[in-house]
Amino acid sequence: MHFLLLQFLQAGIFKVIDSSVLNAACGSKKIKWFLVVAYAVLIFILSSLSNPSPVPLPDIFMADKLIHFIEYAILGFLLFSALHEGMALKKAVFLSIFVASIYGATDEFHQYFVAHRESDPFDFLADSLGGVAGTAIGALLRGGLHG
Secondary structure (H helix, E strand, C coil), X not given: CHHHHXXXXXXXXXXXXXXXXXXXXXXXXXXXXXXXXXXXHHHHHHHCCCCCCCCCCCCCCCHHHHHHHHHHHHHHHHXXXXXXXXXXXXXXXXXXXXXXXXXXXXXXXXXXXXXXXXXXXXXXXXXXXXHHHHHHXXXXXXXXXXX
């Protein structure tokens, strides 16, 4: 997962986009839920690998936690985008953060059983904070957190 995310970052794919571009890219509810499920499956598959990063992480303080943060920010954003279809803003925000955090906890539990991997509570914290950030970005692009 780390290698893939670093490649995406280097390619400049994670840019802030306005809500009209977001709606055009994934306008239907089914597509949004497909993206959530596909991304969650990708996280699970990559978490199942003993060495998910074929290249060393950059020499940045807490690079591993930054990758976890970005990984779950994407999940939080996707969850919010799917949940906000037909759901009140505050409820969608709460559920997005809750589901991203629970998924992060189960991912860390899962890694406990994978050879050469470990379960790290600080990874879970980075996952949860990333879910909060991704949800907040999604909510802000949809009109704010006050609705």
